[in-house]
Amino acid sequence: MLKFIKLLVVLIITVTSSQSILIAAEIHEPMRPYWSFEGPLGKFERASLQRGYQVYTEVCSGCHSMDLLSYRNLVQPGGPEFSEKQAKAMAAMFEVETGPDQDGEMFMRSAILSDKFVSPWENEQQARAANGGAYPPDLSVIVKARPNGADYIYSLLLGYKDAPEGTELDDGVYYNEYAKGMRIAMPQVLYEDGVEYTDGTAATEEQMAHDVTMFLTWSAEPKLEERKRMGFKVIIYLLILAFLFYFTNKSIWRDTH
Amino acid sequence: MSTDYKPQSAVAKWIDKRLPLITLFNGHLMQYPTPKNLNYWWTFGGILTFCLVTQIITGLVLAMHYIADADLAFSSVEHIMRDVNYGWLLRYIHANGASMFFIAVYIHMARSLFYGSYKEPRELIWIIGVFIFLLMIATAFMGYVLPWGQMSFWGATVITNLFSAIPVFGESITNWLWGGYSVGSPLLTRFFTLHYLLPFLIFGLVILHVWALHVPGNNNPEGIDVVQGSQDTVPFHPHYVVKDVFALLVFMIIFAGFVFFTPNLLGHTDNYIQANPLQTPEHIVPEWYFLPFYAILRAIPDKLGGVIMMVSAIAILAFLPWLDTSKVRSAKYRPLFKQFYWIFLANFLLLGYLGAQPAEGIYVIISRIATIYYFVHFIIILPVLGFVEKTKPLPKSISEPVLSEKERAAKAATATA
Secondary structure (H helix, E strand, O other), rough: HHHHHHHHHHHHHHHHHHHHHHHHHOOOOOOOOOOOOHHHHHHOOHHHHHHHHHHHHHHHHOOOOOOOHHHHHOOOOOOOOOHHHHHHHHHHHHEEEEEEOOEEEEEEEEOOOOOOOOOOOOHHHHEEEEEEEOOOOOOOOOOOOOOOOOOOOHHHHHHHHOOOOOOEEEEEEEEEEOOHHHOOOOOOOOOOOOOOOOOOOOOHHHHHHHHHHHHHHHHHHOOOHHHHHHHHHHHHHHHHHHHHHHHHHHHHHHHOO | OOOOOOOOOHHHHHHHHHHHHHHHHHHHHHEEEEOOOOOOOHHHHHHHHHHHHHHHHHHHHHHOOOOOOOOOOOHHHHHHHHOOOOOHHHHHHHHHHHHHHHHHHHHHHHHHHHHHHOOOHHHHHHHHHHHHHHHHHHHHHHHOOOOEEEHHHHHHHHHHHHHHOOOOOOOHHHHHHHHOOOOOHHHHHHHHHHHHHHHHHHHHHHHHHHHHOOOOOOOOOOOOOOOOOOOEEEEEEHHHHHHHHHHHHHHHHHHHHHHHOOOOOOHHHHHHEEOOOOOOOOOOOOOOOHHHHHHHHHHHHOOHHHHHHHHHHEEEHHHHHHHHOOOOOOOOOOOOHHHHHHHHHHHHHHHHHHHHOOOOOOHHHHHHHHHHHHHHHHHHHHHHHHOOOOOOOOOOOHHHHHHHHHHHHHHHHHHHH
16 A cells, blocks of 8 residues: 555656656746645635736736636636626726627627627737737736746746846847746836726735736636635545545455455 | 346346346456455556546536537637536546546556466456557547647647658558648547547447456466465455445545646646647647657657557557466566566656657667667566576465465564563
8 A cells, every 4th residue: 555655656756857857947947926826725815816907907908818708707706706896897998899780780889797808909910010020928828828837927027137248139029037048029017006006005016916927827727716625625525435444444354364 | 257146126036037237247246256365456447447437427528518629629628617517627537537547557557567467367358458558548649639739739740640650651641630731620520539439449348358357357466366165255345345445535535636736737838828830839748648658759760660669569568468478477476577577667667757858868868778678578578587587486375375474473473472
């Protein structure tokens, strides 16, 4: 029994470490701030998610779409949990094309809860044309699409430094310690007081990076809280059942030699 | 299977007379005489059955919501994760279930190798098992393509391109597989169809696997035959039903640990980026359970040669009952084989590690040595060992070593007292 657990552990370590070695060789090791959603009972900070949405809409959404999210998600449990009234007002700030009407014409109307987040671009070509050929990726699952997830996004947002002497940067390329090859096509976007938080929190660079990363982690994994809560119950249930079966098994085998 | 079961109720009698299903289950799942000395390594057969059924059930529900189309597949998976009731749970069970399935099957096979369960009279059980393993590989590979992320797409590209190594007809065969001139929607839809079909073929083979097992009965850690009508066996129920359930629960706890607390650990982050035919990922890495075979594929400098070696690495397993010339089954009584067994296992894990590394420099050289050793183990070491190895004397029956161990313990107890 003990032996096969050992083997399993060795197996898992071999598999995971081999992948992390691969990643570590290419990318600057990111910062590891404290995240409330980590750990077996982790949860998002509600206020931080709400501020993160504000940072996304006011700063990121100028270039980055979030195609997989709808405004209704902002109300759902386990997310920013805005009130329905708030979310409706937030959606109404955007216009979506819809139709056709009775005359066969498309027309614009305010977005409603069931609409997807409005994309800043009509298509990829338009996005590239406006960004010097670079395509700002969709942010819906970005945290799961990058090694080191939230840590990486947080670090990247704060990783802009003056390029060291002798570093040549092409036009439209910026120096960032955590980007691959230390170069990135996205300029620094977070500056102190870049947004005015409605809840009065001081908008430092770190605060904004923290909040928007929290928001993006939720958007990538909207069922995280439910998952961890359920997992805790499932494991306790299985432990108790295993405990009972261990002793049942023992008693059944007692008389077999 | 002989059974002294007699149906009691009128309904049971009526059914059993026409189709003796109850008698069949009674014989195979209740009274089936099982060696009493099976250790926990023998619980993985039951665990694997659980894995297969779990994959089929979760997969069935996922298929109700998934769309096999290059433009829609990625977002349909996200739709499952976000909008389908407990869709996230089903998908994470299914994705991690594949990994757990392979962990279990590798342990199951390693157990067979150690205790010589593939030897006469159990050759067919083993060979059917090799076919199940082959189908599992095909199923898992096609399943990984379905979410249509970057790794899905490029993994499919690399593997389907292997067919182009076939002389003369290679290109035609590849285009036929793709249903076009590149990996796209036609390939995705046929992979989905096959991914749906193969598990049921596996299920059929599992029935044959168990049927073939129940003819000679289980091998056991001593590797000797049970003495008929002796104290060597116990009925399957409750002894092994309860023991298997306990082991399964421990397995499920680890499984749940992955599903609920680190569901993406075994996957690749690139697979959360939608497939893009114009952008090749830096490293195309298969799922962890394919890494040893991937290392063998890349160790050979020639494409066709690599494919042949990779296929042979699995095919050679089917000939194992005849490559291993020793009549003694269990490694417990084969001191030399036991050492080579652990070297083989370490070498296999090393191949797995190498499969995750870039194919360059020292890694290529080590991969080649490890690949050669993998085949040397089967083609040279195993056949020769049977002739040169001096095996330990076998116990007369299963009851003997068990009793003598007890006696030893009893003696030790009296000595200290």
